[in-house]
Amino acid sequence: MKKLLMFVVLALSIFGLAACQESKQEVNVYTTRHYDSDDALYAQFTEETGITVNIINDKAPALIEKVKAEGDVPQADVFFSADAGYLALAKNEGILQTVSSEILAENVPSKYQDVDDMWFGLTKRARVFLYDKSIDPTGLTYENVTTMFPGEIIARSSSNIYNQSLVASLVEVLGEDAATIWVNELVSNMARVPEGNDRDQAVAVANGDAKIAIANSYYYGKLVNESDESSSYYGVTDTVGIYFPNQGEDETGVHMNISGAGVIKNAQNKDNAIKLIEFLSRTDVQESFSATNYEFPVNESANMSTLLQSWLDDQNVTELKEQTINLSVLGEHNETAVIIMTNASWDNPSHLSN
């Protein structure tokens, strides 16, 4: 009897603990982004609005599965992802809802919005070439890189979502057959078996292992500002430059991927969720993304940081030419892209094995 009583008391106290969390103004965010700069922006949002931002970071597929399992009592209000393919996936899995917001309509250009207003792009990153500064990269495109620098190209593994999205975008731009040929050509011109992360690709170029690396513009910004002299990343950008491919007149433009956010279906704090996404699209906040996290703003009235601008100036680009695709297709073509990369032995190029 005593034990039963003890059990009941214990159960009640746990229950009470869970129940006594008072209701306050808050917004719950499931995000794949894990940057200090994001945390600083959330703090600024809280300061301005009094709305607390609660964060869980994880990989996108895990977050999407969680939201699906939570059903009509979702634990999060906002889904924030660093890849457009995952935003499309979230939409297809039915976890997002349509948002009508004049502010978002104005701040986010329609090409970075979902057609049904279920997600909104907030920052952009380019998939660029990092090159050995001893060579002249002028006129470099995704298509001609293998002929300009045969056997001198490196990239990280095929499980990297940005590589997958690059290939997916080429499937859209060039068609599946041409994209397959492109991947095969690239793989047979790889200077080493894909290894390391984005920043390591730059290090490999600096060490003379290759002339060209495929990498993310955001990581180049981190390399430029690396202040840790004990790091292998330090000083790499002295000898490694950044080049935005496909900028010529009849060329297709550089591959841009976005980070974006949407409001989760049945969100308990829908209004706060919209407020947060609107806040993140605001001009000054967009400029902050660009200055502290080396990303391109989507809001056209926001200026990109001087560092990012200097990259364009160095290449004599006045207006960055981007692929003209609807970013939802990155999700649609993802499986095709992964299959093309698998068939081409991206992670184990045949000319390099054994």
Added chain:
Amino acid sequence: MLTNLLRKTNDRLVFIIMGLLVPLFVLLPLVQIVIKAFGDPSRYYLILLESQALFDGVISTFELVIKVGLFTSTIGFLFAYIMTFYQVRWQKVLNILIILPLAIPVYVAAYTYTNIYYYLPFLETVFKTPFFMNGSVFIYTLFLYPYVYLASKSYLKKNLTDYIEASHTLGRSKWSLFFKIILPLSRPVIIGSMLFALFETLSDFAVVEYYGVLTLSRYVNLAWFSQGDLVTASKFALYILVMMFFLIFIERLSRTKKRYASAEVIHRPIVKEIPNIYEKIIIYGFIFSIIILGAVLPIVQMLLSVIMNYHYIPRLDILLITFNTLKITSISIVLIITIALLLTTITIYLKGVKRHLLSTISVIGYAIPSMVLALGLYLVFIKIDIFLYRLFSPIGLNSMLFTSSILILIIGFFIKFFSIAYSNLISAYNRMDHALLETSEILGENKLSTLIRVNIPILKRSIIAVAIILFIDMLKELTIVYSLRPFNFKTLSTEVYRYAGNEMINVAAFPSLIIIILCALLIIYLEEGNKK
């Protein structure tokens, strides 16, 4: 009072409940995987089957497992042998330094080594070679051998005195003593502990991806993170599990063939030999080279990184995240050891198939890749939570009981790490004199009070060893904490993961170092404090 209460408790009921509940619990996420794995194969999976990829993946996984298994057991066991049978200088410090590499998560080690190679390129020439599978074998070996060391050391210390004395009397040489007696007798312990190193190797994908080695675990990762192809991921996770079962099966074989029980409970202490000059050169050369590679270099590199990135330190909220880390680990350790003691007690009373089934099921948890385990668990508990929420929200429940608190985290830890406690305690039990237990029962104690009054004091050293391994493993566990934590909950390992994932390994060095320091303190406290 407690023992009185225990004497009256119907221990059979407690044991039956535990014996059913724990395996059921551990099986939960596995069931999820199996169900998913039998889903319709995706186009991607079919392509993988057609291509060479699957075959190559299996081959390189085998190569990895064989090499890592061989090297971890050689290094771990030799260290245990040296530290047990020879008088070595600075014994206490060396003991800690030998264990410490285990406190560094393998992928943090891999990233950190990129910086070390940058300073010491000759190491890269030696270890980043095809033989070491582009450096991956080197990393797994160097940072996982302490599993074998810890288990072998506590085994050697206790169990071999009689055999060794007999062998001395018979005038056997040192070599023949080692190869004919010590090594064969220790084989089950070596293989058992090596399994943990292999499980960790098999379920890790970060290091192999970093070094560009195509193993099966990379396909789990690839399928899962491109478009969330859970079916393909589950199929590959299942293949890995099959390999792990194969390994468990081998271990069982090695264990059942021969069993040497020691008659006494209290052993005479081993008389340590003073090494001659040649032995000294070999012993110190061997110990120092491994310690320098596994502990000194990475720790110095991390210290350097902390100094160079000192401006990040205030951002890290280090006190809070350390407190969070200690909170979840200490609760989990107490829970796991308590239940493992109960369940091992049940196991030793069981015979035949039931015994094998119980002990196999209970070690599954460690074999399931964390990523899959975490998600499987979440999917189960969110259902329970929604049910409770619907039931109790009219009377004021306004959040999820398990999934929005640290409860689910502790359950995740339990499922993942229960096997470590269980298998270590089982092997400790097997070495114990069972006549003692019978005596206790004849004297009127029931099994539960025997457990507390007889078994626990005898098993004290093993329990301490288990606590050390659990603590280290939990401190560095990343995926489970990352995927199951409630909102805004940060621990040392989530911060390591966050910065490492953002390609800022030098900032991740600070929380990594705290993890190492905590581990070192615990080892000192438990290993040294306990002797007095």
